[in-house]
Amino acid sequence: MEVQVKLRDGATRSYPVETPISAVASSISTSLAREAVAAKVNGKVVDLSKQLDGNAEVELLTLKDPEGVDVMRHTCAHVMAQAVARIFPGTKFAIGPVIENGFYYDFADHAFSPDHLPLIEAEMHKIIEENHPVIREVLSRGDALQLFSDRKDRFKVEIIHDLPEFETITIYRQGEFIDLCKGPHLPSTGRIKAFKLMSIAGAYWRGDSNREQLTRIYAIAYAKSTDLAEHLRMLAEAKRRDHRRLGRELDLFMFSEDAPGMPIFLQNGMHIRNELEHFERSLQSVRGYDEVKTPVILNKRLWEESGHWFHYRENMYVTKVDEEEYALKPMNCPGHMLIYKCRPRSYRELPIRIAEYGHVHRHELSGSLGGMMRVRSFTQDDAHLFCRPDQIEDELKGVLDLIDQIYSVFGFSYRIELSTRPDDSMGSDELWQQAEDALKKVLDESKVEYRINPGDGAFYGPKIDFHIEDAIGRMWQCATVQLDFQLPERFGLEYVAEDNQRLRPVVIHRAVFGSVDRFIGILTEHFAGAFPYWIAPIQVRIASVSDDFIPYAKDVLSDLQGAGFRVDLDARSEKIGYKIREAQLKKIPYTLVIGAKEQASHMVSVRKYGEGHLGEMQVESLSAMLHRQVKNKELLVKQ
RNA sequence: GCCAGCGUAGCUCAGUAGGUAGAGCAACUGACUUGUAAUCAGUAGGUCGCGGGUUCGAUUCCUGUCGCUGGCUCCA
Numbered sequence: 001m002e003v004q005v006k007l008r009d010g011a012t013r014s015y016p017v018e019t020p021i022s023a024v025a026s027s028i029s030t031s032l033a034r035e036a037v038a039a040k041v042n043g044k045v046v047d048l049s050k051q052l053d054g055n056a057e058v059e060l061l062t063l064k065d066p067e068g069v070d071v072m073r074h075t076c077a078h079v080m081a082q083a084v085a086r087i088f089p090g091t092k093f094a095i096g097p098v099i100e101n102g103f104y105y106d107f108a109d110h111a112f113s114p115d116h117l118p119l120i121e122a123e124m125h126k127i128i129e130e131n132h133p134v135i136r137e138v139l140s141r142g143d144a145l146q147l148f149s150d151r152k153d154r155f156k157v158e159i160i161h162d163l164p165e166f167e168t169i170t171i172y173r174q175g176e177f178i179d180l181c182k183g184p185h186l187p188s189t190g191r192i193k194a195f196k197l198m199s200i201a202g203a204y205w206r207g208d209s210n211r212e213q214l215t216r217i218y219a220i221a222y223a224k225s226t227d228l229a230e231h232l233r234m235l236a237e238a239k240r241r242d243h244r245r246l247g248r249e250l251d252l253f254m255f256s257e258d259a260p261g262m263p264i265f266l267q268n269g270m271h272i273r274n275e276l277e278h279f280e281r282s283l284q285s286v287r288g289y290d291e292v293k294t295p296v297i298l299n300k301r302l303w304e305e306s307g308h309w310f311h312y313r314e315n316m317y318v319t320k321v322d323e324e325e326y327a328l329k330p331m332n333c334p335g336h337m338l339i340y341k342c343r344p345r346s347y348r349e350l351p352i353r354i355a356e357y358g359h360v361h362r363h364e365l366s367g368s369l370g371g372m373m374r375v376r377s378f379t380q381d382d383a384h385l386f387c388r389p390d391q392i393e394d395e396l397k398g399v400l401d402l403i404d405q406i407y408s409v410f411g412f413s414y415r416i417e418l419s420t421r422p423d424d425s426m427g428s429d430e431l432w433q434q435a436e437d438a439l440k441k442v443l444d445e446s447k448v449e450y451r452i453n454p455g456d457g458a459f460y461g462p463k464i465d466f467h468i469e470d471a472i473g474r475m476w477q478c479a480t481v482q483l484d485f486q487l488p489e490r491f492g493l494e495y496v497a498e499d500n501q502r503l504r505p506v507v508i509h510r511a512v513f514g515s516v517d518r519f520i521g522i523l524t525e526h527f528a529g530a531f532p533y534w535i536a537p538i539q540v541r542i543a544s545v546s547d548d549f550i551p552y553a554k555d556v557l558s559d560l561q562g563a564g565f566r567v568d569l570d571a572r573s574e575k576i577g578y579k580i581r582e583a584q585l586k587k588i589p590y591t592l593v594i595g596a597k598e599q600a601s602h603m604v605s606v607r608k609y610g611e612g613h614l615g616e617m618q619v620e621s622l623s624a625m626l627h628r629q630v631k632n633k634e635l636l637v638k639q
Numbered sequence: 640g641c642c643a644g645c646g647u648a649g650c651u652c653a654g655u656a657g658g659u660a661g662a663g664c665a666a667c668u669g670a671c672u673u674g675u676a677a678u679c680a681g682u683a684g685g686u687c688g689c690g691g692g693u694u695c696g697a698u699u700c701c702u703g704u705c706g707c708u709g710g711c712u713c714c715a
């Protein structure tokens with residue numbers, strides 16, 4: 001019997017039934033036979049040993065295909081497990097899936113240390129050298145259970161027990177090593193190219209903190225060693241840009257053991273922060289926002305009313321004041337509800353847009369803290385828009401527009417995600433549906449692309465998240481827009497309509513930077529500390545060539561300070577080269593050199609960060625140029 | 640919170656097989672008066688994260704604690 005096989009180029013060939021895919025590859029070309037690592041049959045990735053059992057579309061995969069690389073990564077995970085089994089007999093195996101850029105494997109019953117990684121890596125190279133064929137075998141459930149219980153592989157046994165009743169159970173064998181696995185895999189271990197074991201970490205069995213803790217080894221793996229080298233280069237670049245390092249070197253912010261997870265802003269960081277807030281304020285005021293300030297500590301009653309006490313309690317700092325329980329606010333919403341409710345509202349005043357740079361505290365797990373990216377205390381650029389149902393769309397559009405306006409200034413492109421109802425949520429199905437539909441409609445109408453993230457919404461409503469992409473391609477979730485029908489309900493918010501009816505407004509929560517602190521961390525890494533002129537903590541450094549020119553340098557200093565710039569003067573008795581080097585290391589956008597020539601001609605010699613010497617300029621024309629840069633929020637060329 | 644690693648001068652790091660520590664840079668002082676990424680010399684700076692234990696003696700070994708870093712959502 002013959003089966004018809006449709007290939008990637010559209011051609012159809014026929015083969016005897018039970019022909020292995022590897023033979024299909026050989027029949028096409030010898031190079032394909034040599035390079036194929038797996039195949040896609042009717043859209044499903046399978047082993048090359050898989051036999052044709054009917055007409056099919058077959059696409060052969062090599063290490064040039066992303067799916068092919070993933071197959072290699074998966075086999076590499078098995079090789080790592082095999083190496084571990086050889087070096088540390090008795091180690092038990094949990095799971096070893098492919099992840100972005102590589103794979104991991106979770107182990108138990110052996111204490112690993114980072115020193116073991118080179119040993120394991122060396123053994124892996126040996127296994128690859130030995131080039132064991134990777135053989136798939138189908139087992140009955142009974143045989144599989146027998147096999148793995150004999151080996152006391154408790155995790156594998158649990159996995160088999162949990163497999164659906166009619167699932168085909170397969171094991172893969174390479175040399176002396178066997179692993180329960182659905183595959184597919186490379187034809188042999190010798191086909192593995194570049195890999196590197198990266199780190200060792202704890203991980204819970206099945207991600208559940210109530211279950212056994214395993215040791216996980218992370219690795220990266222690529223089809224080409226140059227790709228692997230590129231990945232390592234990216235990691236080094238990320239390290240170079242690390243905001244924790246730059247924050248210290250540039251005196252932006254600091255952390256103290258006495259305030260874990262709570263950033264302390266230094267003078268330089270504060271300049272950036274003030275500029276960001278000032279910029280956002282100016283855009284918001286044009287759009288009819290007003291600013292408010294609400295207390296950091298509020299009575300427990302309020303949190304019960306808002307629902308936080310039941311849905312967010314474990315993240316809240318609680319304290320007692322005069323025998324009453326209070327909590328530090330983890331969010332600003334309830335305070336803003338109080339403001340809305342402070343007097344009767346007319347339909348005429350809606351929408352009411354109130355914004356706050358609200359300092360919130362959230363008790364995050366101590367182990368999850370990290371720099372500015374994950375903290376316990378931060379300031380949100382929060383706002384709540386109270387509107388009539390018929391105003392929702394316009395308000396949402398305004399918010400999307402504002403976000404776009406702000407992000408584009410930093411050169412960020414972004415991706416949008418719509419998150420829908422989570423399991424732990426409150427409110428009726430109808431309200432949720434209505435809210436999700438409204439968000440979808442606005443997104444569809446504004447013709448932006450977005451992805452749906454099922455079940456990832458807030459407990460009080462669906463949300464739109466914005467993920468910005470930084471200069472080295474990493475994504476950061478920042479802005480969020482959330483539609484909320486619950487809080488108005490819980491707080492009994494009302495407005496008086498035209499016909500004197502009491503109606504319920506809708507609340508839109510939104511933040512653009514998200515956490516201002518974290519956004520500054522992201523900006524620091526995005527610009528590698530070389531901030532655009534308008535937010536640079538020190539914008540201009542004046543460097544005098546020798547003591548004789550200090551008086552003129554001081555004149556220039558006060559001129560530029562008078563023009564509203566952040567300028568300082570380096571008048572130390574140092575050589576000009578030394579002063580320049582220091583200004584460059586501090587990534588100050590402009591350095592002005594002042595010596596005899598400049599004093600005589602009443603000019604300044606201008607050097608720009610990343611570009612070098614620009615020539616001499618009059619202070620007035622320099623000042624005009626700098627004003628223009630502030631106005632246009634120009635980016636520096638080099639970071 | 641849990642697992643692993645780490646914690647020595649402001650920063651980057653060395654060191655002690657247990658005998659209370661050192662370099663470079665930064666800081667300070669002096670000399671030099673300097674032309675676009677490091678002038679020279681000198682001075683000062685550390686309860687070796689914190690507490691307890693072992694020891695004649697602990698920064699070093701043990702233990703507890705605090706903090707930092709990487710992970711704990713990618714399901715054979």
